[in-house]
Amino acid sequence: MKTVRLTTAQALIKFLNQQYVEFDGKVEKFVKGIFAILGHGNVLGLGQALEEDLGDLEFYQGRNEQGMAQAAVAFAKQKHRKQIMACTSSVGPGAANMVTAAATASANNIPVLLLPGDTFATRQPDPVLQQVEHYHDLSITTNDAFRAVSKYWDRIHRPEQLMTAMIHAMRVLTDPADTGAVTIALPQDVQGEVYEYPEYFFKKRIHRIERRIPTAADLKDAVELIKSKKKPIIICGGGVRYSEAADTLKRFAETFNIPYGETQAGKSAVESSHAYNLGGIGITGNLAANVIAKEADVVIGIGTRYSDFTTSSKLLFQHPEVDFLTINVSEYHASKLDAVKIVADAKLALEALQRELEKIQYVSGYTHEIEDAKVAWKAELNRLHNIRYIEQEFTPEIAGQLDEVLPEFAATYQSCLTQTEVIGLVNQQIAEDAIIIGAAGSLPGDLQRMWESRRPNTYHMEYGYSCMGYEISGAFGIKLAEPDKEVYAMVGDGSYLMLHSELVTSIQEGKKINVLLFDNAANGCINNLQMENGISSFGTEFRYRNPETGRLDGGLLKIDFAQCAAGYGVKTYKVTTLEELRTAIEDAKTQTVSTLIDIKVLPKTMTNGYESWWHVGIAGTSKSASVHEAYLSKETNLKKARKY
Ligand SMILES: Cc1ncc(C[n+]2csc(CCOP(=O)(O)OP(=O)(O)O)c2C)c(N)n1
Ligand SMILES: O=C1C[C@@H](O)[C@H](O)[C@@H](O)C1=O
Ligand SMILES: [Mg+2]
DSSP, X not given: OOEEEEEHHHHHHHHHTTEEEEETTEEEESEEEEEEOOOTTTTTTHHHHHHHOOTTOEEEEOSSHHHHHHHHHHHHHHTTTSSEEEEEEOSTHHHHTTHHHHHHHHHTTOOEEEEEEEOOSSOTTOSOTTOOOOTTOTTOOGGGGGGGGOSEEEEOXXXXXXXXXXXXXXXXXXXXXXXXXXXXXXXXXXXXXXXXXXXXXXXXXXXXXOOOOOOHHHHHHHHHHHHTOSOXXXXXXXXXXXXXXXXXXXXXXXXXXXXXXXXXXXXTSSOTTSTTEEEEOSTTOOHHHHHHHHHOSEEEEESOOOOHHHHTTTTSOOOTTOEEEEEXXXXXXXXXXXXXXXXXXXXXXXXXXXXXXXXXXXXXSOSSHHHHHHHHHHHHHHHHHTOOOOSXXXXXXXXXXXXXXXXXXXXXXXXXXXXXXXXXXXXXXXXXXXXXXXXXXXXXXXXXXXXXXXXXXXXXXXXXXXXXXXXXXXXXXXXXXXXXXXXXXXXXXXXXXXXXXXXXXXXXXXXXXXXXXXXXXXXHHHHHHHHHTTOOOOSOBXXXXXXXXXXXXXXXXXXXXXXXXXXXXXXXXXXXXXXHHHHHHHHHHHOSSOEEEEEEBOTTOSOOOSSOOOOOOOOSSOSOHHHHHHHHHHHHHHHHSOOO
């Protein structure tokens, strides 16, 4: 047996260079590159290996471990899971910073390979800098925190363990039903330890991403169900995009006259203008999708996890005899809601179902309802685009909560822009093939409802974990995946303040991203949530501490985000009118560096819900009558919702 004498870290990098995936006959390199923040826990092991022989991997220097790992997640999501990035961090805090990103990946079923440094396997120098000592169990380190958020987790105590660990890592990373974060913890001493690795460990490996074939029995059950129903609705989930099943879905919808709503992950699989595309569904869904969903007698969920946002906490589907059919590559997700299930690849399942339904000449019972719903939503969308603030007699979309703050905000910022008019203008102004990204705050709701995707795969929303800070990191990851397209991060002030470090990396790399920063001086959606549930505004507006009251009820914080970002070398704009916004967007298109448009938007001017409900924890007892009222309303809705 021929062997190669390498350190664990060198072997790992050599192995990663040899991984390929095959999907529909196309073979591609699987690991595009590696993000790193080097510290004492990885610089002399993995860092040495990367410096000595990077192979074909691209090397990126992250700024914040969570940020860089979320850039890696966005990269893989935009690549529809066919290519990934690895991420290496130091030990302790560097590693801990990646835990949130691991969860983001796993919640969204997106592959990412995380390589945190770890404490010494020998334990000789313990406790090392940044080691948390667990008196009851010396085998625990910070990296055990990844166990809860990884789809595969391993720690390499001996160099030879790397071989089985990496083979399992690849199995999980390339499995459509089980993919997510894979964490391989690398003790600092083991990274540099030497082993005679067999040459065959480094052979070129092509991992076939299989399209799981639907069984005849599953199909038969599905056909039986559909043929007994008149008003089906499809939910187009992320699985439609990952399986590249959009054209198949279109044909299916057209042939059988079945409309579909989009989840956050599924949105833009098909362009919004398609006659059967109702748009966003669920809590953050629009009127068209939610009205049709309410009366559907069968719900066909394709590649969806059926999150509470998609089902309106299981209250959305109100037809007394509604049944569920799931098409999902994951047995786990397919089994939800007592569904008749087809455990299979979305494209193959739809094609097979198409053949079977054609045999019985199935057509749904819809006549004018789909078109009517779309027309009604179009009119509502038009209204949202045209909401202009007039100081007297203005009623915001979220009315009766902080009405008095609007004039204060307008006076403080000299801006009267409403969030919905800004979104409307951005949607019209940016290029058709530009990609927008979002993750948290009020924007995901507004965008799922309002955004018209004019080209496929141009809407990128992380709403499995809805992690503040993903927006900028993710925009950078998308730019690495699609360097020829403009990428726009749609981000609230709260999210931006939480994490925007990879904006600097975009400048460093000359990879232009555009930040559209919606500053409403608040964690706005959470303020809405508390106030609509009867609580007074508390801890969610961004106000100075008031020396008179001792509370955070002073004037509004006034942050010049444009000035801050300009310091990084970003081309920035401050806009307070639609005309300035239009001019800034056009100018930003001509720039080669990253841009940021600081948009001051009036609070409470985001969209409100349409025919939906969110089950949230509410106090069962309170001195406040309005909280009690909200509690009773929750109880009433809960009675109407499916129990599981
Ligand atoms: C990392 C993280 N922490 C906390 C939350 C909970 N959370 C969701 S939205 C939000 C506020 C977002 O504020 P902003 O970005 O300004 O958006 P807005 O709602 O004002 O549009 C918070 C705290 C989260 N989603 N992610
Ligand atoms: O708690 C939350 C409320 C949602 O409205 C928001 O979009 C999301 O980011 C979140 O975490
Ligand atoms: Mg905000």
